[in-house]
Amino acid sequence: MNRASLVSALEAVVGKEYVFHHPDDLLVYESDASVDRHTPGIVVVPASSEEVARVVHLAFELGLLLVPRGAGTGLSGGAVALGENTIQVALTRMHRVLEVDTVNQMAVVEPGLVNLDLTTAVSRYGLYYAPDPSSQRACTIGGNVAENAGGPHCLRYGTTTNHVLGVEVVLEDGSVVWLGGHSRDLPGYDLTGAFVGGEGTLGIATRVVVRLLPAPEAIRTFLAIFDRMEDASAAVSGIIAAGIVPAALEMMDNLAIRAVENARPVGYPTDAEAVLLVEVDGLREEVEGEGEEVGRVCQSLGARQLRFADDPKERELLWAGRKGALGALGTIAPNYYLLDGVVPRTRLLEVLQRVKEVERQHGFPIANVFHAGDGNLHPCVLFDERKGEAHRAIEAAGAILKACVEAGGVLTGEHGVGIEKRAFMPLMFTPQDLAAMERLRDAFAPGHRFNPGKVFPEGATCGEPQPTPTSSGLPADAWV
Amino acid sequence: MPTDLLDIFTGLADTSDILTGDLSQYSVDGVAPRIAIAPRDVVGVSGVLRAASASGLAVAPVGGGTKLFLGNRPKRLDVVLGLRRLDCLLEHAPGDLTVTAQAGVTIEKLQSEVARHGQLLPLDVPLPSHTTLGGALAVNLTGPRRLAYGTARDVVIGIRVVDAKGEATKAGGRVVKNVTGYDLCKLYVGSLGTLAVIVEASLRLAPMPLEERTAVGIFPSIQDACDAALDVMRLGPRAMTMVDARAGSKLAGLASPPVGQQAALMVELTGRPAAVTRRQSDIQATFLGRNAVSVQVLEKQESRRLWPAVTDLGWDSQRSPQQLTVRFGVLPSRVAELCRAVQEASPQPGVSLGLVAHVGHGVVRATWWPANGGPALDTKAMALLVAELRRRATPLGSYAIVERCPAAAKEGLDVWGEGVEGLDLMRRIKEQYDPQGTLNPGRFVGGI
Numbered sequence: 001m002n003r004a005s006l007v008s009a010l011e012a013v014v015g016k017e018y019v020f021h022h023p024d025d026l027l028v029y030e031s032d033a034s035v036d037r038h039t040p041g042i043v044v045v046p047a048s049s050e051e052v053a054r055v056v057h058l059a060f061e062l063g064l065l066l067v068p069r070g071a072g073t074g075l076s077g078g079a080v081a082l083g084e085n086t087i088q089v090a091l092t093r094m095h096r097v098l099e100v101d102t103v104n105q106m107a108v109v110e111p112g113l114v115n116l117d118l119t120t121a122v123s124r125y126g127l128y129y130a131p132d133p134s135s136q137r138a139c140t141i142g143g144n145v146a147e148n149a150g151g152p153h154c155l156r157y158g159t160t161t162n163h164v165l166g167v168e169v170v171l172e173d174g175s176v177v178w179l180g181g182h183s184r185d186l187p188g189y190d191l192t193g194a195f196v197g198g199e200g201t202l203g204i205a206t207r208v209v210v211r212l213l214p215a216p217e218a219i220r221t222f223l224a225i226f227d228r229m230e231d232a233s234a235a236v237s238g239i240i241a242a243g244i245v246p247a248a249l250e251m252m253d254n255l256a257i258r259a260v261e262n263a264r265p266v267g268y269p270t271d272a273e274a275v276l277l278v279e280v281d282g283l284r285e286e287v288e289g290e291g292e293e294v295g296r297v298c299q300s301l302g303a304r305q306l307r308f309a310d311d312p313k314e315r316e317l318l319w320a321g322r323k324g325a326l327g328a329l330g331t332i333a334p335n336y337y338l339l340d341g342v343v344p345r346t347r348l349l350e351v352l353q354r355v356k357e358v359e360r361q362h363g364f365p366i367a368n369v370f371h372a373g374d375g376n377l378h379p380c381v382l383f384d385e386r387k388g389e390a391h392r393a394i395e396a397a398g399a400i401l402k403a404c405v406e407a408g409g410v411l412t413g414e415h416g417v418g419i420e421k422r423a424f425m426p427l428m429f430t431p432q433d434l435a436a437m438e439r440l441r442d443a444f445a446p447g448h449r450f451n452p453g454k455v456f457p458e459g460a461t462c463g464e465p466q467p468t469p470t471s472s473g474l475p476a477d478a479w480v
Numbered sequence: 481m482p483t484d485l486l487d488i489f490t491g492l493a494d495t496s497d498i499l500t501g502d503l504s505q506y507s508v509d510g511v512a513p514r515i516a517i518a519p520r521d522v523v524g525v526s527g528v529l530r531a532a533s534a535s536g537l538a539v540a541p542v543g544g545g546t547k548l549f550l551g552n553r554p555k556r557l558d559v560v561l562g563l564r565r566l567d568c569l570l571e572h573a574p575g576d577l578t579v580t581a582q583a584g585v586t587i588e589k590l591q592s593e594v595a596r597h598g599q600l601l602p603l604d605v606p607l608p609s610h611t612t613l614g615g616a617l618a619v620n621l622t623g624p625r626r627l628a629y630g631t632a633r634d635v636v637i638g639i640r641v642v643d644a645k646g647e648a649t650k651a652g653g654r655v656v657k658n659v660t661g662y663d664l665c666k667l668y669v670g671s672l673g674t675l676a677v678i679v680e681a682s683l684r685l686a687p688m689p690l691e692e693r694t695a696v697g698i699f700p701s702i703q704d705a706c707d708a709a710l711d712v713m714r715l716g717p718r719a720m721t722m723v724d725a726r727a728g729s730k731l732a733g734l735a736s737p738p739v740g741q742q743a744a745l746m747v748e749l750t751g752r753p754a755a756v757t758r759r760q761s762d763i764q765a766t767f768l769g770r771n772a773v774s775v776q777v778l779e780k781q782e783s784r785r786l787w788p789a790v791t792d793l794g795w796d797s798q799r800s801p802q803q804l805t806v807r808f809g810v811l812p813s814r815v816a817e818l819c820r821a822v823q824e825a826s827p828q829p830g831v832s833l834g835l836v837a838h839v840g841h842g843v844v845r846a847t848w849w850p851a852n853g854g855p856a857l858d859t860k861a862m863a864l865l866v867a868e869l870r871r872r873a874t875p876l877g878s879y880a881i882v883e884r885c886p887a888a889a890k891e892g893l894d895v896w897g898e899g900v901e902g903l904d905l906m907r908r909i910k911e912q913y914d915p916q917g918t919l920n921p922g923r924f925v926g927g928i
Contacts, residue, residue: 103813104811126714148659148663154657159657177901178901181901183809183842183879185620186900187897187900188900190633190666190667190669191902193663193669194667196663240577241575243688244687282751284755285757286751286755342658345576346576374655374656374657375657376657408653411660413655413658413659414659415659425661430649432647436641436913439913440667443905443911
């Protein structure tokens with residue numbers, strides 16, 4: 001089938017206005033929030049599960065590759081269409097909340113629904129959807145499912161996988177199957193759990209059953225400023241050791257503090273080594289008690305300043321620096337390479353010191369803005385692409401990821417492997433480990449038609465492209 | 481012991497790992513293996529599986545053996561692979577709230593180790609003193625506290641398995657947040673040993689709560705108890721279980737509905753003392769508003785005695801061999817309706833029915849056993865009852881899995897039920913991970 005007849009065949013499924021094939025129209029779809037770029041062959045924007053199934057079936061018959069796409073906010077290249085003439089399936093028209101069940105605290109939604117819109121839709125019932133990736137104003141539930149997205153509040157409440165009860169999935173041959181569903185512990189393998197985090201390589205989610213939580217009665221947010229990184233790290237451990245798992249526990253280092261004060265000042269002392277944000281939530285009595293404990297730990301470790309807020313407006317002020325940090329890094333260097341390694345939280349300090357060594361050895365400033373509570377680091381290697389530094393910045397990043405793995409950690413906590421980290425997979429996994437993962441893909445998608453070139457290192461081929469750095473392709477107010 | 485089997489394994493496993501004695505003690509549903517081997521390390525496990533798969537033998541991995549009756553009868557069984565000797569607790573990192581242990585460590589041992597640091601393993605599986613970690617993960621059975629902590633799938637952060645051919649692989653890691661590669665932990669958890677043999681796992685822990693109390697409400701009807709349960713869900717209890725009078729009578733007088741009352745609802749409250757006290761008074765008011773005839777509060781010690789007993793309900797090994805236990809899963813709002821349907825389907829007097837319903841997550845267990853001196857349900861009557869239960873459960877959105885019944889009764893029924901959604905995909909997964917059908921052939925859904 002030639003391109004023109006393929007376009008008309010797709011138009012017959014989704015309608016003329018929802019098939020894009022002119023080069024100008026395809027530009028929008030060539031990248032996500034990483035800088036990997038590749039133009040898809042054709043983009044289709046189906047309106048229903050049935051249309052997705054028909055598009056997938058058509059591609060199956062013709063032997064074409066498919067890449068699902070949500071809002072394109074991913075940070076690892078997951079929505080970038082590799083391969084020749086790949087059809088990109090954008091799910092953004094499928095954004096309905098199909099069912100809200102307040103008694104059973106769950107909802108059924110379409111994959112293109114924006115994360116925050118779900119919480120907005122259910123907040124009038126006193127419920128919310130817990131996973132809150134930083135891009136939650138734009139990112140979609142389908143994308144969250146693909147990447148098993150996290151967010152600052154997953155420390156206490158878990159990531160996307162802990163909140164998805166079932167998924168309707170279109171498989172490679174266009175067949176539609178429900179994995180999981182409304183009831184718990186259905187007989188058979190936990191296909192839902194295996195599917196979530198599949199980075200779009202296993203199938204296309206067309207309906208998602210999610211768990212909702214009752215909104216907490218009270219929330220208290222602390223901002224603690226420390227002169228020494230050692231003390232801030234000790235506070236992280238101290239809070240956990242006190243038997244508290246806060247809703248969020250975030251940290252920023254001195255370089256990030258200075259960047260924030262350069263860009264949009266929020267009153268951080270620029271000589272402080274670390275800022276800690278701690279949020280506790282729950283019943284009023286719970287928050288009161290845990291709050292006291294958090295304050296005590298921070299003070300006993302010599303916090304220079306300790307502020308707290310109980311209402312939403314003040315809370316926003318305390319979070320403002322943290323949320324603006326990534327954008328603020330632009331005032332220091334034009335590009336950054338953003339990492340997502342995770343280490344056991346007790347080894348945070350040690351790994352941060354390794355990051356400092358990498359900074360010295362490789363000659364790039366590295367800022368740290370991260371989810372300290374679960375050991376999820378986000379070192380940002382700052383560089384200037386115009387000076388041809390990209391390649392060396394990637395080397396520095398590689399050294400950091402290696403340090404994470406050596407400290408008993410992993411390559412990515414919430415951004416996914418995608419294109420970006422696939423070459424690093426052998427740092428963590430043996431060929432046998434990877435083969436065991438490939439079996440899952442072989443069961444779900446034996447033809448490897450979905451999202452080719454992602455997750456797995458390209459084994460024997462020597463032309464493995466180097467990971468590409470994430471530049472300031474992010475919007476200025478983005479935060480991770 | 482057949483000499484051909486010895487020839488196969490002596491080269492690979494240490495001969496002292498080969499268990500002697502009457503092999504029928506290792507039977508699965510009355511099917512005795514031809515050899516039983518308990519390797520002392522992962523290399524030994526690999527050796528056994530490599531040899532077994534090369535010779536086309538069928539292997540049943542066994543932990544503590546407390547839940548071996550789960551699943552259909554084995555299609556074939558040659559080798560019982562005991563994991564009990566892999567019993568090293570490899571790492572408890574209190575500051576990280578994680579623990580890593582080999583598969584043969586018992587849940588009780590793990591609990592007592594982490595308790596020394598004021599932490600707990602958030603898996604309240606039945607019979608923890610004999611249940612091994614590997615077994616608990618393979619069956620993915622949960623207790624009442626999953627309401628707060630989730631199930632094994634939410635707790636496991638990393639796993640090491642040996643596949644059907646003897647290759648050792650890992651997935652996940654030892655950190656609490658990780659999206660590096662596919663989440664195969666989810667696939668192995670709950671796979672009943674049909675995809676690979678779990679030899680090690682890393683799990684997240686939770687801090688022990690400062691205060692624990694349980695409110696027990698006695699209700700005239702199951703409907704009232706379930707309505708009350710739905711009302712208090714928002715208060716975030718750690719566990720919430722309803723028992724009928726028969727099941728309640730097994731709870732050492734801690735939550736037993738008196739004559740004339742049909743249900744007891746137990747709600748476990750944990751956290752800071754002030755918060756627990758407030759929840760407690762909210763709950764008392766709610767219960768009374770839902771027709772409770774009494775509300776009693778169990779303080780810490782009694783509360784701690786109650787919940788393990790609730791978790792073990794229906795699982796004790798001393799129970800009659802004629803016992804039938806069926807598990808259902810519905811939306812919390814339909815639990816009362818389901819309980820009614822089960823009662824209506826229940827057969828003649830002389831057979832006792834006990835109901836245990838975890839209302840917050842909708843998992844319901846019904847157990848039948850011969851009443852004092854009464855006749856047992858014969859295998860035909862069991863098959864008819866199960867068919868009737870399925871007929872009534874399906875419209876309520878529930879499955880009906882037979883968790884326990886006499887081995888003979890399994891001839892006439894599929895314990896998992898027919899028409900499992902996604903079965904084709906599950907078969908393809910089995911085909912990928914264990915193409916020869918070495919691991920537990922026939923015991924899982926659809927004859928996998």
